[in-house]
Amino acid sequence: MDxxxxxxxxxxxxxxxxxxxxxxxxxxxAERKVAAYLQDRLGPDRAGPFGILQPLADGxxxxxxxxIIPSTSNKWLFIVGPGLALLxxxxxxxxxxxxxxxxxxxxxxxxxxxxxxVGVLYIFGVVSLGVYGVMIGGWASNNKYSLLSAIxxxxxxxxxxxxxxxxxxxxxxxxxxxxxxxxxxQQHGWRWNVLxxxxxxxxxxxxxxxxxxxxxxxxxECETELIGGYHTEYSSMKLGFYLFAEYINMFxxxxxxxxxxxxxxxxxxxxxxxxxxxxxxxxxxxxxxxxVKIVFFIFFFMWVRWTIPRFRYxxxxxxxxxxxxxxxIANIIITGIVIAIIEKF
Numbered sequence: 469m470d471x472x473x474x475x476x477x478x479x480x481x482x483x484x485x486x487x488x489x490x491x492x493x494x495x496x497x498a499e500r501k502v503a504a505y506l507q508d509r510l511g512p513d514r515a516g517p518f519g520i521l522q523p524l525a526d527g528x529x530x531x532x533x534x535x536i537i538p539s540t541s542n543k544w545l546f547i548v549g550p551g552l553a554l555l556x557x558x559x560x561x562x563x564x565x566x567x568x569x570x571x572x573x574x575x576x577x578x579x580x581x582x583x584x585x586v587g588v589l590y591i592f593g594v595v596s597l598g599v600y601g602v603m604i605g606g607w608a609s610n611n612k613y614s615l616l617s618a619i620x621x622x623x624x625x626x627x628x629x630x631x632x633x634x635x636x637x638x639x640x641x642x643x644x645x646x647x648x649x650x651x652x653x654q655q656h657g658w659r660w661n662v663l664x665x666x667x668x669x670x671x672x673x674x675x676x677x678x679x680x681x682x683x684x685x686x687x688x689e690c691e692t693e694l695i696g697g698y699h700t701e702y703s704s705m706k707l708g709f710y711l712f713a714e715y716i717n718m719f720x721x722x723x724x725x726x727x728x729x730x731x732x733x734x735x736x737x738x739x740x741x742x743x744x745x746x747x748x749x750x751x752x753x754x755x756x757x758x759x760v761k762i763v764f765f766i767f768f769f770m771w772v773r774w775t776i777p778r779f780r781y782x783x784x785x786x787x788x789x790x791x792x793x794x795x796x797i798a799n800i801i802i803t804g805i806v807i808a809i810i811e812k813f
Contacts, residue, residue: 492715545608550709553601557716570751587648606698621688632675634796652732722765
């Protein structure tokens with residue numbers, strides 16, 4: 469294998485990993501600022517100008533706090549749980565196309581770690597593995613509240629993965645591919661899939677809230693009856709890993725929604741910009757557009773959290789099984805009928 473290819477991919481992985489961690493770190497700051505704005509408060513404003521250094525202070529605090537492992541816990545699994553949650557959150561970025569191929573020193577460099585032809589299935593596989601980190605952490609803690617929270621998380625994730633998968637099927641009927649790169653390329657300019665699959669996007673977005681355990685679907689962390697949820701017994705950086713995993717999952721979910729339904733790095737007038745900026749800077753401009761879409765969805769996650777109250781657990785399950793799944797099946801049937809009619813006439 470070409471050494472240059474390996475170095476190129478290693479650099480791309482390192483950059484994406486670093487960006488994911490930085491976005492997760494500053495999402496905590498953004499969350500508190502958005503909450504403060506919606507509640508007519510100031511939010512963090514002590515550490516640095518406008519509180520911009522607050523995430524660094526929180527990180528130092530996490531590292532410096534006393535680390536406690538319950539004496540009756542399964543110590544090995546207790547340590548593995550947070551690491552697995554963070555790992556599964558990070559590896560989802562591998563198949564996302566961050567931009568169109570760019571030219572560096574006369575060489576074309578794709579801005580995607582792995583362009584596999586089953587990218588959508590890979591994303592769903594990674595999402596399915598993520599619940600193991602939560603489940604292992606809750607069970608290994610040997611705490612009944614943590615275990616109940618982990619069971620909630622597992623049942624919630626399984627329920628909403630079904631509706632999420634069904635919502636994607638209608639999209640795949642239109643695109644005829646499982647490759648995220650091909651799905652993005654088919655949305656060149658303004659041909660975004662959300663214009664043809666608004667119901668599928670709505671179902672996928674609601675399921676993303678449930679999959680990331682974000683309010684109003686944050687029942688696994690419901691402090692009113694479960695203390696802190698599945699990470700009640702965790703402290704120091706192990707707790708930080710769980711919190712980081714949640715924010716990275718939110719970042720990856722936003723990137724996947726932007727990729728599947730909002731054209732990824734595509735935008736109106738991109739052909740003109742490619743002519744104007746050239747083969748090196750035009751792809752970077754597309755990356756910037758892609759991140760603007762991601763930041764919007766991250767803001768939307770936060771906006772909903774501080775606006776809508778938490779569901780009861782029975783309401784959560786009813787919405788998944790009796791609401792979203794029938795809607796997703798109906799969307800598949802309608803999409804299939806429309807495609808068949810268009811192809812016939």
